Amino acid sequence: MTDLPQGPxxxxxxRAGVVIAAVLAALAVVLVWDSRQLATTTMYGMGxxxxxxxxxxxxxxxxxxxxxxxxxxxxxxxxxxxxKAVWLILGGLVLLIAIIGLGGGxxxxxxxxxxxxxxxxxxxxLLADAAIAxxxxxxxxxxxxxxxxxxxxxxxxxxxx
Amino acid sequence: METFxxxxxxxxxxxxxMNLLYALIGVFLGTAVGVLPGIGPALxxxxxxxxxxxxxxxxxxxxxxxxxxxxxxxxxxxxxxxxTPGESASMATALEGNKMAKAGRGGPALATSAIGSFxxxxxxTIGLAFLAPWLVDFAVRFGPEDYFALMCVAFITVSATFGxxxxxxxxxxxxxxxxxxxxxxxxxxxxxxxxGIPELLDGVEVTTLAVGLFALGEALYVASRxxxxxxxxxxVRGSLWMTREDWKRSWKPWxxxxxxxxxxxxxxxxxxxxxxxxxxxTEKRLSKHPEEFGKGAIEGVAxxxxxxxxxxxxxLVPLLTLGLPTSATAAMMLAGFQQYGLNxxxxxxxxxxxxxxxxxxxxxxxxxxxxxxxxxxxxxWVKLLAIPQPWxxxxxxxxxxxxxIAAKPSVVELSMLAGFGVLGFLMRRFDFPIAxxxxxxxxxxxxxxxLRRALAISLGDPMTLLQSPMSATLLGIALIALLAPFVMxxxxxxxxxxx
Numbered sequence: 001m002t003d004l005p006q007g008p009x010x011x012x013x014x015r016a017g018v019v020i021a022a023v024l025a026a027l028a029v030v031l032v033w034d035s036r037q038l039a040t041t042t043m044y045g046m047g048x049x050x051x052x053x054x055x056x057x058x059x060x061x062x063x064x065x066x067x068x069x070x071x072x073x074x075x076x077x078x079x080x081x082x083x084k085a086v087w088l089i090l091g092g093l094v095l096l097i098a099i100i101g102l103g104g105g106x107x108x109x110x111x112x113x114x115x116x117x118x119x120x121x122x123x124x125x126l127l128a129d130a131a132i133a134x135x136x137x138x139x140x141x142x143x144x145x146x147x148x149x150x151x152x153x154x155x156x157x158x159x160x161x
Numbered sequence: 162m163e164t165f166x167x168x169x170x171x172x173x174x175x176x177x178x179m180n181l182l183y184a185l186i187g188v189f190l191g192t193a194v195g196v197l198p199g200i201g202p203a204l205x206x207x208x209x210x211x212x213x214x215x216x217x218x219x220x221x222x223x224x225x226x227x228x229x230x231x232x233x234x235x236x237x238x239x240x241x242x243x244x245t246p247g248e249s250a251s252m253a254t255a256l257e258g259n260k261m262a263k264a265g266r267g268g269p270a271l272a273t274s275a276i277g278s279f280x281x282x283x284x285x286t287i288g289l290a291f292l293a294p295w296l297v298d299f300a301v302r303f304g305p306e307d308y309f310a311l312m313c314v315a316f317i318t319v320s321a322t323f324g325x326x327x328x329x330x331x332x333x334x335x336x337x338x339x340x341x342x343x344x345x346x347x348x349x350x351x352x353x354x355x356x357g358i359p360e361l362l363d364g365v366e367v368t369t370l371a372v373g374l375f376a377l378g379e380a381l382y383v384a385s386r387x388x389x390x391x392x393x394x395x396x397v398r399g400s401l402w403m404t405r406e407d408w409k410r411s412w413k414p415w416x417x418x419x420x421x422x423x424x425x426x427x428x429x430x431x432x433x434x435x436x437x438x439x440x441x442x443t444e445k446r447l448s449k450h451p452e453e454f455g456k457g458a459i460e461g462v463a464x465x466x467x468x469x470x471x472x473x474x475x476x477l478v479p480l481l482t483l484g485l486p487t488s489a490t491a492a493m494m495l496a497g498f499q500q501y502g503l504n505x506x507x508x509x510x511x512x513x514x515x516x517x518x519x520x521x522x523x524x525x526x527x528x529x530x531x532x533x534x535x536x537x538x539x540x541x542w543v544k545l546l547a548i549p550q551p552w553x554x555x556x557x558x559x560x561x562x563x564x565x566i567a568a569k570p571s572v573v574e575l576s577m578l579a580g581f582g583v584l585g586f587l588m589r590r591f592d593f594p595i596a597x598x599x600x601x602x603x604x605x606x607x608x609x610x611x612l613r614r615a616l617a618i619s620l621g622d623p624m625t626l627l628q629s630p631m632s633a634t635l636l637g638i639a640l641i642a643l644l645a646p647f648v649m650x651x652x653x654x655x656x657x658x659x660x
Contacts, residue, residue, distance in 0.1 A: 048346040065328040076592040085384035093579040101572040114555040120384045121551035150567040
């Protein structure tokens with residue numbers, strides 16, 4: 001495309017912005033692809049396949065808009081991010097899902113998330129945090145499962161209570 | 162007067178001991194959670210939704226309203242004492258209030274924001290009580306095409322018109338609309354975007370999305386930039402009470418803030434940012450002490466706080482009368498109604514007057530409770546701020562995931578929660594607004610079914626959208642609202658000028 005005369009520094013192509021535009025375009029394709037497996041049975045008016053296509057067109061236009069912003073370097077400035085902290089919390093979430101999925105119960109699962117999150121925020125006393133986490137999640141379990149009769153998943157620890 | 166009778170009935174419902182207790186729990190929880198930095202009223206309601214679905218609908222809606230109002234009060238405490246506005250509407254408060262706290266005038270800053278919120282909340286709730294029946298009379302005549310057009314207006318104003326970038330706002334909205342498509346189509350029973358996964362057939366749970374975007378997203382974002390900021394809690398020194406001079410300088414901003422907040426909140430335009438910034442700049446212009454602005458002017462706390470609370474009450478007008486949420490918090494309240502199979506709108510006023518008017522009446526009570534709870538108990542709330550950040554966010558995440566674990570303890574649902582957390586993080590990092598996603602998810606399916614109903618009635622003729630004068634006008638407004646920010650780029654700079 002023909003570039004306009006561009007200013008210094010801030011007017012560079014923003015790669016993350018290009019990725020965002022690509023993801024939006026891909027989402028639009030998925031919407032259209034998915035809508036094609038719907039049967040059009042409606043006699044009058046619009047069937048279920050129309051709205052996905054309308055939204056896909058919108059997403060496509062927005063992908064172009066985002067791409068233009070990215071190529072012009074029009075995205076707001078970003079600060080550097082602490083990747084380790086983000087991965088720690090995400091790791092905690094994966095642990096939580098795995099423990100619940102394997103039947104480890106509410107207390108162990110949320111304790112794992114508690115410890116990794118607190119480590120992500122700079123705590124290094126893992127054992128102390130694990131103790132706090134176990135006490136806290138046990139209290140939450142007792143309060144919500146027993147008092148408010150929500151059903152939280154049970155594992156080995158919950159059966160002891 | 163019809164309204165007085167209805168309100169009296171509502172009051173009789175609201176003062177039942179159980180309902181008073183629900184209101185008290187609501188305002189208490191709302192304030193406590195609202196005080197925690199980074200948690201706004203929307204997330205507070207989202208966190209507590211799954212916990213309450215077994216309670217009686219009337220009582221828990223009263224509780225949600227208490228949480229909503231409480232979250233607003235709590236948020237201003239955080240803004241004043243640690244200068245971290247939980248939402249952009251508290252930005253003006255943080256600007257002046259934190260300076261006041263640093264100068265040892267934290268007490269009066271908290272007091273003027275609490276009393277101002279009370280004044281604004283009470284006046285705005287009166288406005289709600291009188292405006293609602295009138296709007297309901299009007300809305301009963303709405304056909305499906307009018308509702309569809311109204312929702313288009315809300316979509317555009319929430320996402321495009323008042324944000325920093327209409328493109329990013331609309332992108333957020335369309336992500337929400339896409340998520341709204343997931344699941345079984347109600348009219349034909351066909352599955353859309355489910356990819357053969359049974360859990361997806363029910364659609365995307367609003368609470369899962371909101372908790373993921375707000376709680377997980379916020380925690381990830383704060384953790385990622387922890388090394389950039391250092392939070393300092395300003396201790397509340399000196400007298401808690403306002404001097405005669407403080408009162409004199411506060412009462413007019415309270416009233417003016419209410420005048421900005423309520424009408425703008427009640428329009429289906431959404432957002433408390435506009436009225437708070439309008440109030441801030443007005444007070445700056447009218448003040449006898451303009452030199453104090455930016456250094457801790459009490460008017461700069463009193464006005465915006467009143468505007469913020471009045472607009473919160475204002476957003477309840479379209480929510481209750483039309484079922485139209487115009488802010489993230491209102492969207493969560495709508496999810497609260499839907500969890501009991503209730504649909505706010507003219508029908509609800511006719512079918513469940515006890516519930517609607519009980520809710521409105523309880524707002525007055527919640528306001529009084531908040532005033533009592535906030536002024537003397539401010540020391541307690543400040544203690545909450547002293548929880549070390551690692552434990553605070555770890556605890557928030559435990560509570561956040563608990564809601565989903567309790568509602569649907571499946572690997573798919575929890576993975577979606579984590580996925581929305583990542584989405585919330587990336588959206589914060591790349592400066593996409595969050596609220597339009599939630600509004601898109603909750604309003605998108607409703608808009609689609611209204612449109613399809615309208616087209617079914619007109620035997621497929623799309624001109625029906627333009628033949629109803631109401632719908633044609635609304636669609637025109639939506640078009641103008643969409644084009645305005647592109648035509649005059651100045652609107653996007655509105656916020657930047659105020660800083």
